[in-house]
Amino acid sequence: xxxxxxxxxxxxxxxxxxxxxxxxxxxxxxxxxxxxxxxxxxxxxxxxxxxxxxxxxxxxxxxxxxxxxxxxxxxxxxxxxxxxxxxxxxxxxxxxxxxxxxxxxxxxxxxxxxxxxxxxxxxxxxxxxxxxxxxxxxxxxxxxxxxxxxxxxxxxxxxxxxxxxxxxxxxxxxxxxxxxxxxxxxxxxxxxxxxxxxxxxxxxxxxxxxxxxxxxxxxxxxxxxxxxxxxxxxxx
Amino acid sequence: xxxxxxxxxxxxxxxxxxxxxxxxxxxxxxxxxxxxxxxxxxxxxxxxxxxxxxxxxxxxxxxxxxxxxxxxxxxxxxxxxxxxxxxxxxxxxxxxxxxxxxxxxxxxxxxxxxxxxxxxxxxxxxxxxxxxxxxxxxxxxxxxxxxxxxxxxxxxxxxxxxxxxxxxxxxxxxxxxxxxxxxxxxxxxxxxxxxxxxxxxxxxxxxxxxxxxxxxxxxxxxxxxxxxxxxxxxxx
DNA sequence: TAGTGGTCTAGACCACAGC
DNA sequence: CTGTGGTCTAGACCACTAA
Numbered sequence: 001x002x003x004x005x006x007x008x009x010x011x012x013x014x015x016x017x018x019x020x021x022x023x024x025x026x027x028x029x030x031x032x033x034x035x036x037x038x039x040x041x042x043x044x045x046x047x048x049x050x051x052x053x054x055x056x057x058x059x060x061x062x063x064x065x066x067x068x069x070x071x072x073x074x075x076x077x078x079x080x081x082x083x084x085x086x087x088x089x090x091x092x093x094x095x096x097x098x099x100x101x102x103x104x105x106x107x108x109x110x111x112x113x114x115x116x117x118x119x120x121x122x123x124x125x126x127x128x129x130x131x132x133x134x135x136x137x138x139x140x141x142x143x144x145x146x147x148x149x150x151x152x153x154x155x156x157x158x159x160x161x162x163x164x165x166x167x168x169x170x171x172x173x174x175x176x177x178x179x180x181x182x183x184x185x186x187x188x189x190x191x192x193x194x195x196x197x198x199x200x201x202x203x204x205x206x207x208x209x210x211x212x213x214x215x216x217x218x219x220x221x222x223x224x225x226x227x228x229x230x231x232x233x234x235x236x
Numbered sequence: 237x238x239x240x241x242x243x244x245x246x247x248x249x250x251x252x253x254x255x256x257x258x259x260x261x262x263x264x265x266x267x268x269x270x271x272x273x274x275x276x277x278x279x280x281x282x283x284x285x286x287x288x289x290x291x292x293x294x295x296x297x298x299x300x301x302x303x304x305x306x307x308x309x310x311x312x313x314x315x316x317x318x319x320x321x322x323x324x325x326x327x328x329x330x331x332x333x334x335x336x337x338x339x340x341x342x343x344x345x346x347x348x349x350x351x352x353x354x355x356x357x358x359x360x361x362x363x364x365x366x367x368x369x370x371x372x373x374x375x376x377x378x379x380x381x382x383x384x385x386x387x388x389x390x391x392x393x394x395x396x397x398x399x400x401x402x403x404x405x406x407x408x409x410x411x412x413x414x415x416x417x418x419x420x421x422x423x424x425x426x427x428x429x430x431x432x433x434x435x436x437x438x439x440x441x442x443x444x445x446x447x448x449x450x451x452x453x454x455x456x457x458x459x460x461x462x463x464x465x466x467x468x469x470x471x472x
Numbered sequence: 473t474a475g476t477g478g479t480c481t482a483g484a485c486c487a488c489a490g491c
Numbered sequence: 492c493t494g495t496g497g498t499c500t501a502g503a504c505c506a507c508t509a510a
Contacts, residue, residue, distance in 0.1 A: 004486095004498065030476060041500050046477085062477050063507030240479065266495060277481050282496085298496050299488035 123147035174208025410444025
């Protein structure tokens with residue numbers, strides 16, 4: 001069990017986080033206290049903390065303290081944005097076998113992040129799926145569809161049935177998409193995807209509209225940048 | 237002139253780089269020697285070096301030494317790639333006045349990076365322009381056009397005349413574009429654009445084809461991510 | 473003003489790469 | 492082996508933030 005002291009210290013701090021000793025958005029112990037309680041020099045504690053900061057788990061505020069971060073996404077660079085232009089898009093996963101796993105599927109109420117999109121609708125199905133390719137998680141998707149239109153969705157298994165096939169059966173398949181693409185720093189999503197070594201994820205946000213231009217889907221996706229390609233070709 | 241010692245040290249190392257004391261792809265002085273010659277503790281030198289590493293100017297190799305990097309682009313995350321799909325694209329710069337400045341305009345021979353694209357063509361005009369918006373550099377563009385087709389290009393001032401207008405006059409305006417988009421880490425390009433504080437640039441690479449599908453343009457562009465938007469909308 | 477993270481030192485030993 | 496960057500310490504002082 002060879003390990004540098006700062007790695008040991010990092011692990012101990014992570015333990016304090018996972019056991020709930022430190023709470024999101026709140027200050028953790030200061031460097032001198034960590035040094036004393038964990039038994040490493042302040043420099044070593046500093047090294048461990050810096051590592052956790054670059055992992056996007058802690059945040060330092062000079063003159064104030066070190067905080068446990070909560071944010072799921074930290075916008076770094078926005079590449080796509082909604083606008084009234086037409087194009088087509090292909091996303092390719094360079095793998096042979098693919099599958100889905102439903103992590104969570106439930107009704108959620110009044111998510112303020114969706115309220116401005118869906119207007120007065122207050123109930124949604126939230127479908128969280130991981131997408132696998134050759135047994136490895138390559139994407140995490142969170143889809144929101146209005147309960148009002150898809151009230152029987154709970155009867156289906158969306159790890160096997162395509163969400164779009166289901167929506168198509170109800171004549172509510174989205175055909176127009178309004179997309180936003182960002183490169184996001186690694187976060188808790190990376191952990192869920194076992195991508196701790198990846199520094200960046202590709203983040204896609206879709207708004208799906210039916211042919212009658214009704215908003216029926218809102219999906220957030222996080223992709224492993226090593227397995228996904230966003231391919232396109234311009235023609236004026 | 238308040239400045240931390242590691243910032244002073246960083247500046248001194250940068251001076252050694254700009255005066256040619258250290259050469260691209262070669263080792264620089266080791267930490268102990270820098271410490272001795274520049275008069276700072278090894279820790280402070282280390283701090284300065286780490287800062288230059290994160291600026292993408294130096295590269296450390298454990299057990300070997302510290303090197304001056306040369307690479308203009310370090311691919312981090314590839315977002316776009318060529319493929320046979322059609323779409324349209326809008327790039328918007330949220331500024332009121334815009335202008336161009338020609339940094340360099342000359343004939344270049346046999347650039348291996350273009351050879352595979354343009355085949356046997358060995359002579360190109362290389363046009364390097366900075367694009368300004370409200371007096372600030374927002375993009376750096378390097379365009380290559382075959383000398384054979386545009387041999388009189390040297391007569392024109394492309395800080396005023398649009399390159400595409402010129403090409404259009406010769407009935408050689410590109411109308412189809414094959415594009416690749418990447419997020420690239422800051423590099424010497426950032427320095428040229430006075431964007432030293434920006435960590436990322438948006439990098440676009442275009443291949444421009446005429447309506448007869450002849451390749452007539454190859455352009456690399458680096459954009460300030462704070463002033464450019466890449467906007468789009470999917471429609472299947 | 474008290475407490476936090478930031479900087480800085482001098483010196484020791486460790487891990488790794490190249491000859 | 493030799494030399495490189497990496498780790499680690501104990502202790503000092505500085506710059507910043509909040510109450």
